[in-house]
Amino acid sequence: MSLLTIILSIVIPPLAVFLKHGLGSEFLISLLLTLVGWIPGVIYAFYVNSK
Template identity: 95%
Template sequence: MPPLAVFLKHGLGIEFLISLLLTLVGWLPGVIYAFYVNSK
């Protein structure tokens, strides 16, 4: 679950909310965004 990975690394914040919204729109955009954010 992409929002969980973002939450564990960055906590509650704008990155988590964006990941959650993208995952709700479609699973693949959420996964791509989670990989991008967690690779920083």
């Protein structure tokens, strides 16, 4: 995982997922989790981008 991906995963989780995986189910889940709460969005972004 690059430094940019790590920073974006913390600041704007859906953008980090979008840049790595595009518009798909991962992005929609990340967006939903970020809207529910910022911390779940960050955790999911790190999880998805570490694969």
